[in-house]
Amino acid sequence: xxxxxLYESVFKQPTNEYSAYWVGFLMADGxxxxxxxxxxxxxxxxxxxxxxxxxKFKKFVNSNNKIYWIHRNDKREKWSNSKPMVGxxxxxxxxxxxxxxxxxxxxxxxxxxxxxxxxxxxxxxxxDGDGSITSIHSGKNPSLEFAGxxxxxxxxxxxxxxxxxxxxxxxxxxxxxxxxxxSFNGSSGVKVIKHL
Numbered sequence: 089x090x091x092x093x094l095y096e097s098v099f100k101q102p103t104n105e106y107s108a109y110w111v112g113f114l115m116a117d118g119x120x121x122x123x124x125x126x127x128x129x130x131x132x133x134x135x136x137x138x139x140x141x142x143x144k145f146k147k148f149v150n151s152n153n154k155i156y157w158i159h160r161n162d163k164r165e166k167w168s169n170s171k172p173m174v175g176x177x178x179x180x181x182x183x184x185x186x187x188x189x190x191x192x193x194x195x196x197x198x199x200x201x202x203x204x205x206x207x208x209x210x211x212x213x214x215x216d217g218d219g220s221i222t223s224i225h226s227g228k229n230p231s232l233e234f235a236g237x238x239x240x241x242x243x244x245x246x247x248x249x250x251x252x253x254x255x256x257x258x259x260x261x262x263x264x265x266x267x268x269x270x271s272f273n274g275s276s277g278v279k280v281i282k283h284l
Contacts, residue, residue: 095150096182102189108209110148111189115201115210116217116236120186120193128184133158133175142174151178197266200239211247212284214240221281231277235262235269245270252283 102108114120119131132145142155158173186192189210190202204210219234234244241259249255253276259268272280 093150093152094178094180095148096180097185098149099183099185099189102204102207102210105209106148108204108207109213109216110145111186111191111204112210112213112215113145113217114186114191114213115189115195115199115240116214118191120191120195122184122193123179126184127179127181128186130178130180130183130186131175133173136172136174139174142176146176149178151176153178195237197237198239199237201243205243205247206251208247208251208284211244214244215284221277229274229278230281231271231273232280233269233271235267237266238268241268241270248272248280252279 099107099111102111114130114132117132117134119133121129121131123129132142134142136157139155146153146155153176156175156177158175188202189204190200201210201214214236215232215234218236219232221230221232223230234241238259245257245259248257255276257270257272257276259270261267262269271277
């Protein structure tokens with residue numbers, strides 16, 4: 089169903105921090121599909137505790153579509169026994185612009201950012217989706233970790249090296265095939281978090 093009030097061109101030129109942030113967040117947690125008529129379906133599903141984030145995205149794109157709840161009980165599903173999920177689905181002809189930045193169907197293991205690799209707001213959105221910050225309330229310096237495709241993790245390492253401090257951290261493999269991670273600890277972690 090077409091959302092008649094949707095801000096369809098919101099990602100045409102993500103020059104402001106909000107557009108760039110949501111491109112990053114959709115790169116991490118969005119699901120993009122194309123219909124036979126060249127429409128783009130953008131799905132964003134998060135755990136129920138992140139309902140306010142779904143509401144912020146809905147407001148950002150000015151969608152009238154309803155937020156839906158998902159309760160998965162199938163033990164064969166990877167989400168079984170997890171918390172309920174909330175989501176928003178949008179169909180648009182012009183949100184295919186997301187592909188210009190690398191947000192494409194079946195992107196998880198091959199994801200790669202284009203045009204926004206030097207934009208800190210893009211990286212903030214991506215880290216919000218696929219990153220984590222630890223030790224933030226323990227009195228110790230926090231550490232930031234990000235996991236994803238090799239291309240994304242490597243480009244984040246390059247961004248940090250060129251924009252924040254002159255020390256390139258190593259990209260490491262994870263236990264999941266084709267996924268990599270990078271972490272910044274202590275004072276380095278603080279610098280990255282403050283910059284983003």
